[in-house]
Amino acid sequence: MIEFKKVSKTYDNNVNALINVDVTIDRGEFVFLVGPSGAGKSTFIKLLLKEVDPTSGKILVNSKDITEIKRREIPYYRRKIGMVFQDFRLIPNLNVYENVAFAMRVVEAAPKDIRKRVPMVLSLVGLSEKYKVFPHELSGGEQQRVSLARAMVNNPSLLIADEPTGNLDPETAMDIMNLLDDINRAGTTILMATHAKDIVDQMKKRVIAIEKGTVARDEQRGRYGYED
Ligand code: ADP
Numbered sequence: 001m002i003e004f005k006k007v008s009k010t011y012d013n014n015v016n017a018l019i020n021v022d023v024t025i026d027r028g029e030f031v032f033l034v035g036p037s038g039a040g041k042s043t044f045i046k047l048l049l050k051e052v053d054p055t056s057g058k059i060l061v062n063s064k065d066i067t068e069i070k071r072r073e074i075p076y077y078r079r080k081i082g083m084v085f086q087d088f089r090l091i092p093n094l095n096v097y098e099n100v101a102f103a104m105r106v107v108e109a110a111p112k113d114i115r116k117r118v119p120m121v122l123s124l125v126g127l128s129e130k131y132k133v134f135p136h137e138l139s140g141g142e143q144q145r146v147s148l149a150r151a152m153v154n155n156p157s158l159l160i161a162d163e164p165t166g167n168l169d170p171e172t173a174m175d176i177m178n179l180l181d182d183i184n185r186a187g188t189t190i191l192m193a194t195h196a197k198d199i200v201d202q203m204k205k206r207v208i209a210i211e212k213g214t215v216a217r218d219e220q221r222g223r224y225g226y227e228d
Contacts, residue, residue, distance in 0.1 A: 001027040001158065001188055002048065007057035007149070009043050017043040019213040020057070022089040026095075027157070030184045032200050033193040034224055035210035041193045044210065045160055048191075049081065050074050079107055084149030086166035088122060088143040090135040096122065096146050097131040103150045109128065119129040125179060141172035148179060152188070159183065160193040164198060200224035 001026040009018040018040045023029055032042050046052045047059055049208065050066055057064050059110050062080075069077050104114045122128050126144040137144055139214055144164060152161055162181065165173035177199055184190045192201060198224065200207060207222025208215060 001025060001062055003058075003060040004025075004029075004044075005058040005060070007047065007054045007059060009040075009047065009052065010055045016213050017133060018054075018210075021210075021213075021215055023208060023215060023218070025189065026182070027130045027189055030108075030181070030190045030203075030205040031192070032203070032207045032224075033191060033206055033210065033227070034195070034200060034207055034223070035216070036226065039210045040205075040213045041210055043161070045162060045191070045193060046159075048160065049083070050077060079154060080156050080158065081155070082156035084144070084147050084151050084161040084164045086163040088135070088140075088147045088167075090143055090146055090150075094134055095132050095134050096127060099135070099146055100136065100150045100153050105151050107154055115169075117153055118149075124152070124182075125149045137171070139172070140168050141175055144168060144172075145178050146189065148176070148183070152183060156188065158189045158191065161194075162188065163194055163196075164192065165194065165196050170198065177203060197224040197226065 004021045006210060007018055007021045007077040010016050014210065026118065033044060035041055047054055050069060053067060091102065100118045100121060101114050104117065119128065122131055125148050127142065127145050127149065130142065165176055167205065168176060180190055202219040207217065207219050209217040209225060
């Protein structure tokens with residue numbers, strides 16, 4: 001589903017963020033992206049989201065070379081990708097239901113589909129009871145569940161999670177990981193950038209380690225491999 005072919009990214013300040021990266025991620029995989037700060041993880045994700053373009057190389061997503069997508073087609077491309085962040089990024093003045101529904105409204109889904117789908121994903125993340133509540137009335141773990149529901153509501157084939165447990169206590173973080181695992185088992189490909197050693201070591205998923213812009217390790221049932 002994702003193929004990086006000899007991908008390099010050099011920023012305007014001549015920093016080589018990624019150098020000749022070759023990576024293939026198959027449909028349905030669960031992949032942890034690890035590595036020290038400044039290694040190139042965010043650049044890898046930004047390339048996938050088409051927020052930046054590679055300096056050289058090709059990036060195929062579902063067999064399509066995304067470096068050739070035209071600017072006006074980018075919003076349509078991004079709809080196929082769900083995104084979850086460390087800081088949740090919910091809309092503060094919308095309740096739980098509306099935060100999730102909003103993601104469907106922006107893609108102009110039919111109202112009857114929104115009425116059907118939003119309760120379904122809220123139930124998937126265990127928040128059916130809290131649909132009328134506003135983000136500030138929720139715990140961090142609950143807010144991350146809402147953001148997961150929002151990421152999944154348009155049924156993306158790929159979910160990218162950027163340090164999704166970074167603001168959560170260990171127990172809540174594990175709840176979110178179990179949800180991600182369920183979502184993955186139901187067929188969604190997951191790419192998760194993280195510094196959470198305990199989680200990576202416990203989950204026993206594929207680990208791609210990026211160091212100084214290159215793939216330093218790529219292991220099935222891998223470990224975090226750093227001490228921080
Ligand atoms: P990570 O996510 O692993 O911390 P990044 O992909 O953010 O790493 O950064 C990789 C390298 O590219 C770092 O040296 C960083 O300073 C540099 N970098 C990232 N974004 C930019 C940018 N927009 N302009 C210039 N340099 C950047």
